[in-house]
Amino acid sequence: MPNIEMHGVRGEAAARNLRNLIFETIREKCGEVVVSEIVITRIPDECVDVALRPQPFLRVIAPVADKEKISKIIQCLKLLKIDIEVLTIDNFIPALH
Numbered sequence: 001m002p003n004i005e006m007h008g009v010r011g012e013a014a015a016r017n018l019r020n021l022i023f024e025t026i027r028e029k030c031g032e033v034v035v036s037e038i039v040i041t042r043i044p045d046e047c048v049d050v051a052l053r054p055q056p057f058l059r060v061i062a063p064v065a066d067k068e069k070i071s072k073i074i075q076c077l078k079l080l081k082i083d084i085e086v087l088t089i090d091n092f093i094p095a096l097h
Contacts, residue, residue, distance in 0.1 A: 008047030008056035057083035064088040
C-alpha cells in the first residue's frame with residue numbers, strides 16, 4: 001500500500017486541496033485500481049530553506065516489490081510540480097480484517 005506523505009503544506013484548506021488533487025490526478029492518469037491502494041498522510045511540519053522560504057514536498061513510501069506501481073505514481077505526481085522524495089521499504093504487512 002503506497003503512502004504519500006505531504007510535508008510542509010501549510011493550513012487545512014491547502015492540505016485538503018492538495019490531497020484531493022493527488023487523488024484526482026492519480027485516478028485520471030493511473031486508474032482506479034492504483035488510486036484505491038493509496039493512502040495520503042498529512043505531516044504537519046514546516047519545511048523551509050536557508051532563506052526561510054517554504055519548501056513543501058511529497059514523500060512516497062512503498063514496498064520495493066511495488067517498483068512498477070511506484071513508477072506510475074511518480075509520473076502522475078510530477079504533473080503537480082512539487083518536489084517528490086521516494087522511500088522504498090522492504091515490505092508492507094496489511095492488517096488482518
